[in-house]
Amino acid sequence: MGELKKRITENGIDYILAGDYYIPDLKLPEENRPIGYFGRLHRDYLKQEHSARYTxxxxxxxLWTYLADLNEQAEKRLDIIMEQMKIVEGVTEELKAKNQWEWVQKMNSIRYRAEEERAKCQKVTDAFAELYEMEKIVVLDAGRYGFVELKYYKPPHGFEEDATFTDGRALFDALWQEWFDTTLYLTAKKMQLDNIIYEEVFNCLSKEK
Structure with a gap:
């Protein structure tokens, strides 16, 4: 038996020789940003629903950089939503200066959607679980501010696109189109370009969607 190498790489992971066994060469990332509320929420989701991805x-x-990027971009999107909501509701600094009590009431009453609509959005999000496996897409429940969609994670820049949805129909339309395009592309990719029969491609799509 030949001498074992001191270091090997498999599936993008470095291993070092420790006695007769190889163990992952884990290095602590130079990342000190907090992962925040959305990062913790998504970490728990990965642990429960996508353990392979989490591992x-x-x-x-x-992991930590990914969660920190996710949290930062989700919070930035929420800041934008909050400012838009304040404009729509007439919650201005002038109002705050003139009548602070009314300003507080309006701030507390800001709502984009009812709990019923929130439940619909959650059902839509759950229905497209397979999409999150095919593409680097994350959909987060931002409470009363809507659902935040983050797409195409590419380190070190984070997610390339983000969007916010405040009703189930708009969220469904966006995720369905994303699922359709991705599934169609992956199906066509398996076929020879010269021999593609488009009816066959469409027939391969799930009837459920």
Missing amino acids: ALLLTCE
């Missing part, structure tokens, strides 16, 4: 991020020391 891969953990072993490659990308």
